[in-house]
Amino acid sequence: MKEKGLLIVLSGPSGTGKGTICKALLKKNKFNLSVSATTRNSRNGEVDGESYYFLTKDQFLEKIEKDDFLEYAEVYGNYYGTPKSNVMEKVQNGEDVILEIDIQGALKVKEAYKEGVFIFILPPSMEELKNRIRGRGSETPESLMTRFKSAYKEISFISKYNYAVINDTVENAVSKIESILIAERCRADRVEQKIYNSQEGIINEQFND
Ligand code: ADP
Ligand code: 5GP
Numbered sequence: 475m476k477e478k479g480l481l482i483v484l485s486g487p488s489g490t491g492k493g494t495i496c497k498a499l500l501k502k503n504k505f506n507l508s509v510s511a512t513t514r515n516s517r518n519g520e521v522d523g524e525s526y527y528f529l530t531k532d533q534f535l536e537k538i539e540k541d542d543f544l545e546y547a548e549v550y551g552n553y554y555g556t557p558k559s560n561v562m563e564k565v566q567n568g569e570d571v572i573l574e575i576d577i578q579g580a581l582k583v584k585e586a587y588k589e590g591v592f593i594f595i596l597p598p599s600m601e602e603l604k605n606r607i608r609g610r611g612s613e614t615p616e617s618l619m620t621r622f623k624s625a626y627k628e629i630s631f632i633s634k635y636n637y638a639v640i641n642d643t644v645e646n647a648v649s650k651i652e653s654i655l656i657a658e659r660c661r662a663d664r665v666e667q668k669i670y671n672s673q674e675g676i677i678n679e680q681f682n683d
Contacts (some may be wrong), residue, residue, distance in 0.1 A: 477668050478567040480658060481561070481587060484651075485580045487625035488550070489607035491641040492574050495595065498648045499572070506564055508572045510539065514552035519614045527557070544586075547578040550620055562587070571657075575630045576584045584634065591658050591665035593651060594635040600625070659670070 482505070485491050500507055511527040513534050522528050529537070534553045537543060544562070546555030564571050567651055573583065583590055597603035603625055607618050632638055638652050641647040658664070 476568045479565045481565045481590040482572045483583055483590050483592045484574045485577050487628045488621040489603050490595045490597045492595050494644055495647050496574050498644050506569055508561055508573050508642040510554055510556055519557050545579045547576055549576045571663055578620040579627050594632050594638045596638055596640045598640055610683045
């Protein structure tokens with residue numbers, strides 16, 4: 475059996491910088507970023523099929539019916555979901571996959587796959603969070619307040635995660651996440667699995683390094 479890849483789940487309040495961090499991580503690392511489906515309108519510069527699959531509510535509901543999602547949730551008044559699209563097959567096949575999803579979705583994934591690496595992204599302060607959402611220019615004053623108020627509730631779920639990373643600078647946040655992933659790959663239970671999967675291989679690999 476092949477060594478499994480990591481299922482990396484990034485969550486945190488809107489505007490903390492998850493999307494920005496993911497982009498920076500993908501520039502330097504070979505991860506599969508899962509593209510979610512959503513019923514929200516696309517923002518300036520967002521590309522269908524790259525940022526999200528933008529669906530109508532009817533299309534989304536049809537996909538729920540067909541059991542096409544690994545998880546889905548209603549977030550800030552719109553539906554968001556992770557298409558199954560071989561996410562778990564990729565992980566089983568040794569590839570790392572990143573999901574950038576909300577807390578409800580992350581908890582559903584954790585229930586089904588607790589070996590995932592669950593990382594919570596925090597803003598350096600609530601004031602900075604508000605500035606970032608405002609600075610992105612994507613929200614109406616009402617939706618900005620919805621997202622900002624939800625942030626307090628969302629942060630209370632931090633203890634459900636394995637790691638918490640403050641996104642002060644993108645560079646720092648990316649480097650902390652890369653360190654987390656290095657540590658995860660060295661976890662005794664993962665290495666033990668690797669030993670059992672390839673008896674001779676790992677021993678040769680270690681002594682030849
Ligand atoms: P999320 O995906 O969590 O909703 P985004 O990645 O869209 O957040 O980031 C929200 C805004 O904050 C964007 O305008 C982005 O450029 C900015 N941003 C992200 N990370 C940082 C950072 N470390 N310092 C300053 N601004 C940031
Ligand atoms: P935004 O509208 O700012 O792009 O995303 C709003 C929230 O939805 C963010 O917390 C984001 O992580 C979350 N989200 C994006 N895709 C998914 C998904 O597939 N499933 C779930 N549960 N949440 C998602």
